Amino acid sequence: MRKRFEGTDSYVATEDLMVAVNAAIALERPLLIKGEPGTGKTILAHEIAAALGVPLIQWHIKSTTKAQQGLYEYDAVARLRDSQLGEARVHDIANYIVRGRLWEAFTCDVRPVLLIDEVDKADIEFPNDLLLELDRMEFHVYETKETILARNRPIVVITSNNEKELPDAFLRRCFFHYIRFPDRETMQRIVEVHYPGIQKRLVHEALTVFFEMREVPGLKKKPSTSELLDWIKLLMIENLPPEVLRATDARALIPPLHGALLKNEQDVHLFERLAFINRREGR
Numbered sequence: 001m002r003k004r005f006e007g008t009d010s011y012v013a014t015e016d017l018m019v020a021v022n023a024a025i026a027l028e029r030p031l032l033i034k035g036e037p038g039t040g041k042t043i044l045a046h047e048i049a050a051a052l053g054v055p056l057i058q059w060h061i062k063s064t065t066k067a068q069q070g071l072y073e074y075d076a077v078a079r080l081r082d083s084q085l086g087e088a089r090v091h092d093i094a095n096y097i098v099r100g101r102l103w104e105a106f107t108c109d110v111r112p113v114l115l116i117d118e119v120d121k122a123d124i125e126f127p128n129d130l131l132l133e134l135d136r137m138e139f140h141v142y143e144t145k146e147t148i149l150a151r152n153r154p155i156v157v158i159t160s161n162n163e164k165e166l167p168d169a170f171l172r173r174c175f176f177h178y179i180r181f182p183d184r185e186t187m188q189r190i191v192e193v194h195y196p197g198i199q200k201r202l203v204h205e206a207l208t209v210f211f212e213m214r215e216v217p218g219l220k221k222k223p224s225t226s227e228l229l230d231w232i233k234l235l236m237i238e239n240l241p242p243e244v245l246r247a248t249d250a251r252a253l254i255p256p257l258h259g260a261l262l263k264n265e266q267d268v269h270l271f272e273r274l275a276f277i278n279r280r281e282g283r
Contacts, residue, residue: 011047012190020177030156035179038224045115045157055112059101065122067129070100111152120163127170205245223261231260
């Protein structure tokens, strides 16, 4: 019987996310995950691998990444150097083929999870350049004249931060899911998973402040789940009482240890201005 993904002890998966993961696995299509930064897109692949008990192969994409690097690269410079040194290995070109992440995934003895992380960072043609390989689950190595076939079709998880639009041809081949920002109840479950036994009053007050901050108009970067978890960890380390988080005084509009939540000077200045306005109005 096929094992289904139902989240893990360390990852709170919503019902619609579990449906999306299992649908992509059943359809044998790449799972394209979008959502706000910090909503757990990348960690999802780790948790799928952990839940199913299979290896995880990670390919983190940069602006300079080319699709060919995921297949293999031919190290001509190393071969030239070895030929100048009279190395015997120079006669076998296979010694200079560097395997990419797709090659690793295709030749894995068990069905792995392949994470292609932040696909939208690369050139616009990058997704299209992988279409054939992800469809057929094979590619040709021209230097050695061999064809690499997938032993087990990997579970492909692709993440995107929406930095640029992805090609329609690529989107048609994926099962898409947008991770919505967690509501308060789900966020409370996430906090309790990461910090078992945490004071309920501290969680209540911290979540109130957190969600109120996210609603402030003009905020350049809303604090994310990962930043909330960092902030709560600091509150526990500093042993701050829940009462400190109640902004009953206008001067307390900026929460303590706000550097874990606000990540640029514009947002800090915004809260400082709001606090100043509140103080003037409160006179």
